[in-house]
Amino acid sequence: MSKERQLQGMKISGKVATIFDGYNVRLYINRGRLHGDRNAIPITWLVSPETLIVDGQQEVYDVTKPINLTTSNNGKKEIWNITPILSNNPVLAEEYADPDIIRYGDMYYLYPTTDGFVGWSGYQLSVFSSKDLVNWTNEGIILDLKSEVEYQNQCGRKVGIVPWATGNAWAPAITEKNGKFYYYFCGHDKNTQKKAIGVAVSDSPIGPFKAKEKPLLTMEDCQSSGIEMGQTIDPAVYQENDKSYLLFGNGHAAIVELKQNMVEIIPETVKNIEGAEDFREAICVNKIDNVYHFTWSSDDTGSENYSVNYGISHSLFGPIDFKYKLLEKRSDLTILGTGHHSILYIEEEDKYLIAYHRFLTPLGQIQSGFGYHREVCFDWLEYKDGLFKKVTPTHKGIRIKWEGEQ
Structure with missing residues (x-):
């Protein structure tokens, strides 16, 4: 100053x-x-x-x-x-990143990476619930990637363990199918010493979750399929008709179809998605009016230029027609490093919400490690004339009125 x-x-x-x-x-x-x-x-x-x-x-x-x-x-x-x-931004008071948001019944559920650990070394994953997208309740830890024994979280629910992992609990995604909830997450595979994607199952969006004994998707799966891949990370789940898919990747975007049981992949369906310009990680898709709207993160999460790119396709498998940057920093408001997102349609508002993370604010609290000191934010995402419009990241966030205000 x-x-x-x-x-x-x-x-x-x-x-x-x-x-x-x-x-x-x-x-x-x-x-x-x-x-x-x-x-x-x-x-x-x-x-x-x-x-x-x-x-x-x-x-x-x-x-x-x-x-x-x-x-x-x-x-x-x-x-x-x-x-x-x-x-209302950040949405959560503490440090979290990589938010995945869903609605089930009259409740919203938020699944982030627990942040603030040097080298992205966090090992616990939690879930938050809300009725209004503003006031969030911490429903507790749902998975612990380091523990060898199950224990109860602060809400009295059992915390699941992950036998194949030793930490690096990153970037979860969740979906519901046939009354069960399938929770996909990243972890460090102790057998291969590489990152892998696992899955855990629950009868409730807040758990308890039971993780499968082995990873769902590994670098070896990618190599066997002959696709290009940097790390097997950052899952996003997509369902259409009776089929379910996992989008994922680092350095190269990819997609794979899941079996009907949702806990196994169909190996022969693994393929790269072409056209995701300047792709780094965290690709997801929304289908609107028979068009697939792809969004993904570019640059590095430790860079203030971390951002979300956008393109469309008439096929779930690409190629993608790149359009423009959908979400990027606003230096004038000290909003930096905006990326790794999920998108949710709010029917009664007829609006799309984008959940994402940014560098911890106010800036100046830390001098280094910006990429693992992040916070979760929400802003509205406008859909008009067949395209998502560029997002304006804010400190205000959504639903700015507080209790008692007119």
Whole structure:
């Protein structure tokens, strides 16, 4: 920050993103991170040396209203107009990434990677539930890729173990079929020392889940099928008619049909998907009006340029006609590293929601390891004239009204 600016920043209950625009300041107050009554929040103003606050100083502030502050340094006054903005991004208060979101009945369920571990070394996977897409309940850990014995999570449900894995619990995806829930996830295969995709099954979206003894899909499967593949990671599940498919890949996009039991692949159906320009990982598909809308992540998750590309096809197996970047950073709002997403149609809103992750905000909390310090966000995705339109990532998120607001 400029040393000439008298107001340098602020400390507030919970983490907040702060955007300076001259003497106007946007202060994003996050629902999930706010501690205490939003009508009486203590704020400590951080000012430059020799600066005094001459007007507007209070012990607590009502962050539902604008705040005016006047500072003075050697006779030079600066009047600050501070606008608190009640926001819903990030969706979860803690560090998570790679969100997969579904709706079942009148509930939404969110399945992310647990983040904040050096080298993406997290080993537990959890599920969250919500009725309104804003207020989320942690339903507990559902899989533990390091434990050798089952145990109960904080909600009293059994945590499943994964006999073939030793960690690196990444990028889950889930679907329901015939009353059962099939949960696909990445892990480090202790037998091959490579990444693989596993599957666990439950009668409920919140578990308990029982993982299969062996991986569902491995690098050896890819090599046997003769396809190009960097790592066997990042599953996304797609169902059409009575058939089910898994899209996956790193470096090269691929698809495979699942058997009717959903826990085995049909090996001869493994193939690469052509046309996913600048493909890195995390490909998924939505079918609208008989057109397949493919989206995938490009660049590296540790890069601020991590983003989501978009293309369409008239075949589930490609080739894809690349269109444009669907979701990318907004440096002006300190929103960086936007990628690894899932897309859900909200029928009563007639809208599409995109769930994705970005670098942990506010920026500056960490100095390195941005790719494993990430947070989950939601924004609306517009579909018009046969195409998804470019997403504007926000701090506000969706359903910005808080309880009690008109």
